[in-house]
Amino acid sequence: MNTISSLRPEHSLTTEPSVSICAPAARAARHAAWVATGLAVAVAASLPWWGESSWMREFVEIACYLIFAMMWNLLAGYGGMVSIGQQAFFGLGGYAMLALGNFAGVNPFIAVPLGAIAAGLIAVPVSYVAFRLQGGYFAIGTWVIAEVFRLSFANLSVVGGGSGTTLTALRGIDKATREGVTYWTALVCVVASITLVYLFLRSKRGLALLAIRDNEVAAESHGIDVRGMKLAVYVVAAIGAALAGALYFLGNLRISPDAAFSVNWTAFAIFMVVIGGIGRIEGPIVGAIIFWALNKFFSDYGTWYLLGLGLLAILVTIFFKQGLWGWAQRRYAWTLFPTQRRLKL
């Protein structure tokens, strides 16, 4: 019988990898990786002074894909809730940022995190509806909810209805400054998102999350507030998705319901996470990079490209259950963001 076991990541008390690496060497490698990452961030921050503006725009776009994928990964891989409707919050984040910027006179760069939080909090009432469903039906139910938002905003003439509207609040700023600050905003958002997710998963709450994901009933009997945790993860993921949305439309300057609430966002997130490996922090990062690269070289092929993406997702799911990064991790025991707890006897 050929069964594919869960795509879920391994967790505490797993056996050692088949390729043994002695502990001090592994730790040293990790420290080196951290230093390298820090340097990379510093170099990236200086980009507006020596880089081309197209690079900055590309980065902003990758940043949005990455944050959205990470949040989807948090929700599905760690929270155990697979959603095809996260684009609801992506779009809400975009519109919230636009509303704050255009109508409330808030500085758009500040409006990004503010809008994200405002939009993300809508996840609370949404959860009252969505949590009535489980598993596959939860996934489709969230999609319906996203569609409701899309159709509703398409009827809202104050934000341009179906054809959308522009972010007027940035009109006064010159292009170079705008692009530079947008880029920095994106950089800050990416670093913040990754850091927060990493810290969260390493915390006691993160471990509780894994327990819930593996066996809800058992977790509840140990005093873990399952419902509360799931709600917390859902809200956090929503805020994150909204952040990605706010950032995207900050860079894009134009928003419309079809672009904001398109299910393609979730499709891309699924793709990135599956390719990179679900449930690992580096998974979405690897997936986002691969996705961006594929986009760069093949998106001109239109339908063939998308067809290829779909096929790739299917094949990776069937043959590389842990994603490509997960497979590499197994083979070479790489860990950039260790959230596993190993019992060393």
Place this chain on the structure above:
Amino acid sequence: MIDTLLQGLLLGSLYALFALGLSLMFGVMRLTNVAHGDFVVLAAFAAIAITTVLPWHPLTIGVVLLPPAFGFGYALQRFVLNGTLGKDPLPSMVVTFGLSIVIQNALLQLFSADPRSLDAGTLATESVQLGDGIALGTLPLVIAVVSLACTAALQMLFDRTALGRAFRAVSDDRQIAELMGLDASKIYALATAIACALIALAGVLQGMRTTVSPSDGPLLLLFAFEAVIIGGMGSFWGTFVGALILGVVQQIGFYFDPGWGIWFGHLVFLVVLVVRPQGLFPRTR
């Protein structure tokens, strides 16, 4: 108003055909086929492709498509989807999501984005008079009859036959069912095969009733899903009634504004989900 109601019921009966297959697959093996709507569209385009070569009436083509659809569903489940089943709903969802994208883009490549339809001939233009000056189209009536018959047949299959017993048993407890000698992977394959046959029928009828384009799939999935939830899980008659309700609600929405029909349907779905999450006619397990 009566006219809107009747139109809604007829629309709903087509939605029921969409929903039966989804309900069947989820009921037997907890599998959510994200490509469900795209299969319907695929069937419609397959029929359209056949009409370019053979001058048959769409209904004939629909019947002819049943065996290959059955085989396709069987093979898909047996060799691809069975491997994705398990405690984790993600693999099956990713694979079917991938299938959805593949189908949509393949159809786009083969047929372009233009909406097409199947020429149902006189069936599409004829109507039946019911006093009070109300006329019902013959095609919608045919669809309603087909949908009713399929629901009844499926319910009877489940309740009265050995295969239906087998479906219910593997759905309840796969391990013990296998202990009794049932082969779950073959039974699952049969379930998907039947679902795909229903889908083929639905696709051809949809193509006759209205136009289809390659990206229609996801919306049809949502309709099918809403019908199942409104009606309540566990019973095909429940799904049928849920679909009728959805059709009526949408039709009422359309009456007020062409852009509101679908949105109104979504809203009612959400209301039912909040107020009565088990659906209107759930079968307790």
Place this chain on the structure above:
Amino acid sequence: MSGALIQTRSLVARYGDAQALFGIDFELHAGEVVAIIGANGAGKSTFLKALTGMVGVPREAVRYGGEDIGGLRPGAIVRRGLTMVPEGRRLFPSLSVEENLLIGGFARRSGPWNLVRLYALFPILKEKRRLPAMQLSGGQQQMVAIGRALMSNPQVLLCDEISLGLAPIVIKEIYDAMPATTAEGMSVVIVEQDVSVAQRVSQRLYCFQEGRVALAGDSNALTRAQISAAYFGD
């Protein structure tokens, strides 16, 4: 030893990383009723699961009717005449009493057992045959589970803790039905928590302790003291 219907030699079995059985030697002869007793976690259920293919073991580990059947799929084993009444009954909630019985006959072999005969054995089931199986009392559900197993006309019936959760009088009623089942030569293996019931009903007895056979012998020859010692391990 020749003539044994079922034979295991040094059977080992695992649940994932944990080893549950450490070398079980076991025999069942045609027409016998053999009991397996032991504390919780001793491996009794695991042993039955190994016999019926629900837990993987090497091919040669289990010999049945002259054939090595270890690790075969449960369906294949049922068709060879080895059927289990699973622990906890595990009836199908979506099926009625009669439907549960009928599905037991899915892999039916030729033999005397059919619905009519089952209803004669357990008349209460006939009365309640259209009800959903889970609506019956615990004892009646156990009858359904046994009947479901009998419908395949097994040569060997394995009963995993069928008295669990039942009142003594109900247990007696169920075990009183056993002679009717063994009359035609069916062999039975029962896993039992209740030692006195096990001794009364069986001809031979094995006592498992932490995955090993701690004691084996004729049921009426073993003393209380011997059994206690083996049960709890000294």
